[in-house]
Amino acid sequence: MSRKITVAAAQVGAVHKNTSKQETVQRLIDLLHDAAKQKVQLVVYPEASLTTFFPRHFIESQEELDAYFEHGEDITQSPDVRPLFEEAKAQGIDICIGYAERTPDGTGYNTCVYYSASEDKIISKYRKVHLPGRVEPFEDPNATNQLEKRYFTPGDLGFKAFRVPNLVPDALKKSHSSNDDVKTDGTGDPIMGMLICNDRRWPEAWRVYTLQGAEILMFGYNTGSHMSHLWGAGNTMTPEEQEKEALFHSRLVQQANSYMNACFSISSARCGVDDGKYDLIGGSSIVSPEGHVLAEAKTKEDELVVTEIDLAICRKGKEKTFDYARHRRVEAYSLITEQTGVLEPPLLD
């Protein structure tokens, strides 16, 4: 059974501090038009797509900070962003998009949502679990801060996989003629999951999704090219080497986790040079369940990375090497959920 979908990563180049949300949303819409021409069914936008990546800045003014957030429960009602969802509906293209979310009670999350064009609504929301960095700014004024732990609360929605309707025309539906469970073995509507940036480096996140049968994982990212101040003393890499290293790690974890979880992955970068000095890697890509890069960005600018994928390809890994039911041994994994940090064996005498 073939289950083919045409998908895209919508990479977004530089967004400066003073770039307006309207201007950025128009660029996202332009990418959507490009996607429509190529008969794309699903577009994945970056993490925090609507603004510059503000967690690099130490912001003391609440008003200034709040301007980077979307307020309220439903981003499709946000006046600045509404035109994007309207266009997605008009074109019949599903979108996954990341943004900074401020809830009515004032909590900040690094969030993304999945909007189904056919349903004209958000069908899943994810809040970033693995916030990198720290709470306090660096003392070095030239260091690029990583203040996500200051501005956001770790996501409280877990890693909840979800089915997406109306992407695969002949997907098996629930049988209404009986109360029997229909066998779910890669014949139904696609199962997807969302991650955000740093989550991709944590194999736990991928595993929780694929324990729910996820066939496509999507994530956006803002990853600095030149973060040597985070890399400890003795770092002697040139800026070019640092960018190469950051891209190597990003690609490595996407390829390996796609393979070890027998799922496709779509990654979308906010990239380029923000405000003339903050350099972010590109590398948006679509990776197969065998860990191969099927398509990737050639620039560090707005760019649509498109390919057709066949979800049936996931079955090989899911039914053989990574048939969890046959091979996993949960009795040996207990530390993974019992223990957050490291407990070393005692020192020897």
Place this chain on the structure above:
Amino acid sequence: MSRKITVAAAQVGAVHKNTSKQETVQRLIDLLHDAAKQKVQLVVYPEASLTTFFPRHFIESQEELDAYFEHGEDITQSPDVRPLFEEAKAQGIDICIGYAERTPDGTGYNTCVYYSASEDKIISKYRKVHLPGRVEPFEDPNATNQLEKRYFTPGDLGFKAFRVPNLVPDALKKSHSSNDDVKTDGTGDPIMGMLICNDRRWPEAWRVYTLQGAEILMFGYNTGSHMSHLWGAGNTMTPEEQEKEALFHSRLVQQANSYMNACFSISSARCGVDDGKYDLIGGSSIVSPEGHVLAEAKTKEDELVVTEIDLAICRKGKEKTFDYARHRRVEAYSLITEQTGVLEPPLLD
């Protein structure tokens, strides 16, 4: 604080069905002599180092099968293998070696042990947790079987990290002057863990070890080059492409898991062409905590892959990007230990 060790993967080429254990052990000793010349302190041998990889054969005779196993609790007392441990002691080189173990109660395990030359004893034993393949042979007589689940029981020792004495001369020891706990932060004797072959594809295994602070993971493997019959219908890869793919996956998971766990890894292949027809990949290598290949095999024959590693390099990952205490969110991981197989979301209406 520099904590440097010179380590080696001792790759072993073809071992046929009729190759005697004495002959194979002599080759392992030859590799040890080579290691001694290069001042190696730790040599990692492959999975099931002593015989051909017999789980590819459907063996009905218990006597024939038993000949592939080492019997009893302590392999250092096995007459065929004892010369290897004697030589390791004489040269002052620690070794990690894999073999098929038959316990006194008749249970079969795919096992490896860590022998400390300075202690002149096995200081840790590991039994393979993730047995690949199946119980029944393939019907196709030309298919290479993968009968580990038939001949072995999943390991019952978990993933237990251990400290290794006398490798790092100035490693911090337990303070005898007080009962205070000594802070364990990469200043003590090295912390290691052992995996076997297929385990390397399971991020759970790596994570359990590094939740105990592991700085070096070691594993041997027997990985078929041409296993297209395992890869499902529609496979059209040439034998050369299949070998490239198998090597790609092996390398990919080693590099990514080393990076995501901020540990060194040493992998050692049983490789070459057994009995003129069973082709195994090489690719023995030593990988850094940043996921880079530091040294790798150039052949598919007996070959020592040597490099010096500095365990201090692990601290960058362990204290920043992969500082578990700061970043892990175990409340989101519960499915990993609650659920062995896949539970998909219900089909949509």
